[in-house]
Amino acid sequence: xxxxxxxxxxxxxxxxxxxxxxxxxxxxxxxxxxxxxxxxxxxxxxxxxxxxxxxxxxxxxxxxxxxxxxxxxxxxxxxxxxxxxxxxxxxxxxxxxxxxxxxxxxxxxxxxxxxxxxxxxxxxxxxxxxxxxxxxxxxxxxxxxxxxxxxxxxxxxxxxxxxxxxxxx
Numbered sequence: 001x002x003x004x005x006x007x008x009x010x011x012x013x014x015x016x017x018x019x020x021x022x023x024x025x026x027x028x029x030x031x032x033x034x035x036x037x038x039x040x041x042x043x044x045x046x047x048x049x050x051x052x053x054x055x056x057x058x059x060x061x062x063x064x065x066x067x068x069x070x071x072x073x074x075x076x077x078x079x080x081x082x083x084x085x086x087x088x089x090x091x092x093x094x095x096x097x098x099x100x101x102x103x104x105x106x107x108x109x110x111x112x113x114x115x116x117x118x119x120x121x122x123x124x125x126x127x128x129x130x131x132x133x134x135x136x137x138x139x140x141x142x143x144x145x146x147x148x149x150x151x152x153x154x155x156x157x158x159x160x161x162x163x164x165x166x167x168x169x
Contacts, residue, residue, distance in 0.1 A: 003065060005101050006166040007073065007108045010052050010060040018049050020069060021062060024092050033090070033125050061108065063091070063101045070101055075112065083115035087152075094127075102136065104165055106156045111167060115154050120147040 010018065022045040024030060031037045052060060061073045071091035078085045089105075091098030109117060118141070121128045129148060132138045138150035159165060 002162045004164045005104055006064040007061045008168040010049050012168050030090050033122055065097050073105055080113050085114045085117055087117045087119050103157050106154050109154045110156045117152045120149045123148055
């Protein structure tokens with residue numbers, strides 16, 4: 001499988017690319033698994049993206065595979081002293097491509113100096129729960145009425161033959 005995975009910081013994206021991401025984010029299948037399931041306006045989205053230029057605690061990445069958009073990774077509450085952060089992501093398709101993008105994201109986290117991640121997943125999202133707990137080897141921390149909280153150690157994968165990674169940090 002020849003695959004080039006690119007992780008591009010939102011601060012390097014054009015307005016056209018940012019609006020493509022907004023279209024993904026506003027899709028019903030994506031929104032239903034987000035903490036904010038409301039539609040996001042163009043103005044609100046572009047204002048948020050613009051604010052990323054001045055933030056050290058939050059980074060957003062467009063994930064592309066072979067030049068086509070695949071999803072988004074958010075890294076928030078970044079604490080480089082503790083080497084921790086909270087991660088969230090979504091992919092616009094299911095299957096092997098998003099799985100590879102998520103597995104190799106540990107190389108992105110390591111490049112950013114992050115050693116431990118946490119996330120929370122809606123209880124009614126069994127695919128994401130299984131992926132985070134089984135495929136990414138996350139450890140269950142706790143739960144509340146809506147979410148299951150998970151922690152991970154960043155464990156960069158060896159890059160398989162035929163896979164190339166690109167980073168625009």
